[in-house]
Amino acid sequence: MQLDDLYRRVIMDHYKNPRNRGTMDEEAVTINLNNPTCGDRISLQLELEEGKVKQAKFTGEGCSISMSSASMMTEAVKGKTLEQAYGLADKFSSLMKGEPVEFEEYEDIEALSGVNKFPARIKCATLAWNALRKGVESQQKD
Amino acid sequence: MNIQGIREQFPILHQEINGHPLVYLDSAATSQKPRSVIEAVKRYYELDNANVHRGVHTLGSRATDAYEGARARVAEFLNAAGPEQIVFTRGTTGALNLVASSYAPSVLQEGDEIVITPMEHHSNLIPWQQAARRSGAVLKYIPLQPDGTISLEDVERTVTDKTKIVSVTYVSNVLGTINPVKEIAAIAHRSGAVIVVDGAQSTPHMRIDVQDLDLDFYALSGHKMCGPTGIGALYGRKSLLEAMEPVEFGGEMIDHVDLYESTWKEIPWRFEGGTPIIAGAVGLAAAIDFLEEIGLDTIDAHERQLASYAYDKLSAIDGLTIYGPKQNRVGLVTFNLDDIHPHDVATVLDSEGVAVRAGHHCCQPLMRWLDVTATARASFYLYNTEEDVDRLAASLLKTKEFFGHAIG
Numbered sequence: 001m002q003l004d005d006l007y008r009r010v011i012m013d014h015y016k017n018p019r020n021r022g023t024m025d026e027e028a029v030t031i032n033l034n035n036p037t038c039g040d041r042i043s044l045q046l047e048l049e050e051g052k053v054k055q056a057k058f059t060g061e062g063c064s065i066s067m068s069s070a071s072m073m074t075e076a077v078k079g080k081t082l083e084q085a086y087g088l089a090d091k092f093s094s095l096m097k098g099e100p101v102e103f104e105e106y107e108d109i110e111a112l113s114g115v116n117k118f119p120a121r122i123k124c125a126t127l128a129w130n131a132l133r134k135g136v137e138s139q140q141k142d
Numbered sequence: 143m144n145i146q147g148i149r150e151q152f153p154i155l156h157q158e159i160n161g162h163p164l165v166y167l168d169s170a171a172t173s174q175k176p177r178s179v180i181e182a183v184k185r186y187y188e189l190d191n192a193n194v195h196r197g198v199h200t201l202g203s204r205a206t207d208a209y210e211g212a213r214a215r216v217a218e219f220l221n222a223a224g225p226e227q228i229v230f231t232r233g234t235t236g237a238l239n240l241v242a243s244s245y246a247p248s249v250l251q252e253g254d255e256i257v258i259t260p261m262e263h264h265s266n267l268i269p270w271q272q273a274a275r276r277s278g279a280v281l282k283y284i285p286l287q288p289d290g291t292i293s294l295e296d297v298e299r300t301v302t303d304k305t306k307i308v309s310v311t312y313v314s315n316v317l318g319t320i321n322p323v324k325e326i327a328a329i330a331h332r333s334g335a336v337i338v339v340d341g342a343q344s345t346p347h348m349r350i351d352v353q354d355l356d357l358d359f360y361a362l363s364g365h366k367m368c369g370p371t372g373i374g375a376l377y378g379r380k381s382l383l384e385a386m387e388p389v390e391f392g393g394e395m396i397d398h399v400d401l402y403e404s405t406w407k408e409i410p411w412r413f414e415g416g417t418p419i420i421a422g423a424v425g426l427a428a429a430i431d432f433l434e435e436i437g438l439d440t441i442d443a444h445e446r447q448l449a450s451y452a453y454d455k456l457s458a459i460d461g462l463t464i465y466g467p468k469q470n471r472v473g474l475v476t477f478n479l480d481d482i483h484p485h486d487v488a489t490v491l492d493s494e495g496v497a498v499r500a501g502h503h504c505c506q507p508l509m510r511w512l513d514v515t516a517t518a519r520a521s522f523y524l525y526n527t528e529e530d531v532d533r534l535a536a537s538l539l540k541t542k543e544f545f546g547h548a549i550g
């Protein structure tokens with residue numbers, strides 16, 4: 001068990017300097033999600049334009065893994081269609097299963113690959129991505 | 143107390159985790175099991191296993207004797223007046239749910255009150271929320287003092303003649319505080335209410351006398367007191383248990399069954415539908431033997447000393463916040479370290495072989511009261527040593543250093 005696998009510099013950078021932290025106006029799609037087993041929570045907002053994510057912002061409380069993952073996710077989904085965003089979430093699940101995947105959309109995400117060696121922390125990393133899935137699903141229902 | 147001799151009896155403690163000798167500091171979640179308990183369960187399955195209360199064969203009698211013997215052992219341990227006042231349950235949660243779903247509906251009318259505290263574990267909170275919703279009763283909270291304790295004046299103010307049930311935890315699983323349940327029971331009784339006590343965190347650590355405390359219901363979990371998981375018990379005052387309807391129906395709990403009507407067995411069996419966890423009861427009895435051989439007072443003294451040592455040791459760490467009062471607490475310390483999230487703290491500690499809990503500890507209202515989303519918690523038991531506390535402190539310093547570098 002190597003701590004450095006989990007806490008890579010890029011993860012700590014996102015934790016310390018989160019990208020897209022904040023809120024948008026009420027027009028944005030808003031998803032509130034919490035992790036009932038640990039109390040972490042995230043509020044994700046997606047501004048959509050012509051079926052694409054124009055902007056993504058988040059607020060929330062949680063550990064370094066959950067918050068850095070949220071920061072990376074919001075960077076990655078910008079400019080993506082809802083379908084592409086959903087595909088990213090699937091790809092992230094693969095990453096958490098230890099499968100070799102590359103995020104050409106946003107390479108920083110690959111730093112989270114070490115999380116799969118820490119099973120107890122996978123749910124931390126996936127919180128933001130689950131919020132993204134819910135956001136996409138809420139649009140597809142309409 | 144011969145701590146090394148005690149440690150020898152816990153096989154699980156003698157292993158390395160991530161290259162370091164294990165320091166297990168999560169006994170408030172579940173305790174480890176001594177060899178005598180493991181052996182008792184093994185012996186039961188190897189020699190005596192059969193269903194209870196029905197076999198006329200030898201194994202059936204042995205299993206029944208073992209199961210009912212365990213019930214008598216729990217009764218004696220709690221100083222209950224008789225074994226019929228002990229209902230075996232899955233654990234504290236099952237026991238509290240039984241009171242909330244069987245006893246509560248029989249006494250609650252719209253406008254009645256149920257009184258609890260904001261420090262309750264979810265198991266002693268949600269069943270009462272549900273009981274209140276179903277009956278139209280009002281759920282009221284005894285406020286907490288700034289240091290997390292309960293004042294009897296507040297209890298007096300909160301409990302009224304409309305109060306039918308007062309339910310409190312004996313020991314907080316987050317703050318480590320010990321609530322004055324005997325005094326609370328007296329206040330409840332003066333108002334004509336019954337007192338229910340969540341004993342999940344007290345039974346493992348201190349001598350319990352349900353008659354001296356004058357309690358109506360008391361719930362405990364086997365797995366937190368060196369016993370197996372899946373077994374617990376509800377103590378109930380005889381007259382109250384006798385007035386309660388069963389909530390689970392099926393085999394074993396019946397007296398006479400007709401096509402359209404049935405009658406129930408006597409207490410406590412009417413509450414134990416289905417084949418019970420017999421080996422669990424056997425293991426619980428063995429755990430009680432183990433604890434009593436060492437002595438609950440000895441265990442209590444050891445843990446208080448350890449908690450006090452830990453309090454001082456951890457207080458000396460710059461940036462570490464401890465929750466709950468310094469005095470009169472059992473063996474646990476709940477804390478946060480700088481602005482490092484407790485999950486991150488727990489992961490670094492684990493990499494050093496130190497197991498602690500991190501999260502909301504199934505006490506979300508209390509977390510909000512403390513104004514945190516989560517905390518880390520080190521909880522001690524009879525097998526922990528000052529050296530374990532030293533390892534915790536050293537690992538916390540390492541955590542600080544690690545995140546100091548990483549976060550900058």
